[in-house]
Amino acid sequence: MEPLFGKTLNELKIIASESSLPAFAARQIAQWLYQKRVTDIDQMTNLSKNGRARLKEKYEVGRVEPSKVQVSADGTRKYLYPAHKGLFIESAYIPEDDRHTLCVSSQVGCKMGCLFCMTGKQGFQGQLSAGEIVNQVLSLPETELLTNVVYMGMGEPMDNIDNVLKSLEIFTSDWGLAWSPRRINVSTIGIEPAMRRFIEESEAHLAISLHTPFNEERRQLMPVEQVYPIETIIETLREYDFGRQRRISFEYIMFDGVNDTPAHIRGLTKLLNGLRCRINLIRFHPIPDSPLRGASDSKMKWFADQLNKKGLITTIRRSRGEDIFAACGLLSTKNMVRQNTDVDY
Incomplete structure (x- = not known):
């Protein structure tokens, strides 16, 4: 059926x-x-x-309930959902006092191979349908509490742009959930042609995974830099009028001794000069066999202060759900069996 x-x-x-x-x-x-x-x-x-x-x-109808849930000490909940062909995906529900956010997945695994991401280590198993994306929201036990949705879970949303756009249409249309697109933030590492479609065909916020302003350094962290250099992405963003309500943000995971120097502050200031945006600094959550280490809290605060002094609005994102591998970069279903029996979770 x-x-x-x-x-x-x-x-x-x-x-x-x-x-x-x-x-x-x-x-x-x-x-x-x-x-x-x-x-x-x-x-x-x-x-x-x-x-x-x-x-x-x-x-x-095709609605599918989550198979499992893990609860963090900080209240974050990680849900496991069955996907097609016996595969699985994860979503992270993050409750706060006045904000309840669901981090949804758009693919099973990911092709992009970023050095700092567990999903990237999993490799790519398949695209999620629009229904499998929307299902993460509507089958969530806390669905009525949700105030925001972020496409920052497993996968690269712009690598599944057709189904991502269909899911956004369902979320925002009067015949669907009738949400404001300002409740939704979609992340990308910078797949330029699909990003153009996203900008032109939706009104949701856009988040760019940046992590360094320097090409060679970014290429080592994110192989996509070889195909879509960060300067190209910034040039594309400058072509569009996002209005005062639509937000562009840059995600910047901080690695000790890698991207946390005064040179990086100067590079970011030059790269983003004149672009109305904000920078979110993110703690690195260690993954197995990674040579990377996270910058200290004091270094992150110093980095944020320096960028703010340069006129770049910068905040430090609070880390949530690390103890259940629900924090940024930790979602993965690599070790799960492909049948609905004896799920390793």
């Missing part, structure tokens, strides 16, 4: 037509899926009984 969950309104119109349902039924189905959040086609009671029967010949 093919899932209805993750279909856009236009796709549902085609399904309605093929199922001999009236055109307006597509919007009704969307509302059942994303607003009333049903789990069975028979719950779509304003569709005719015969119409529901025709739908059920080919389709199911």
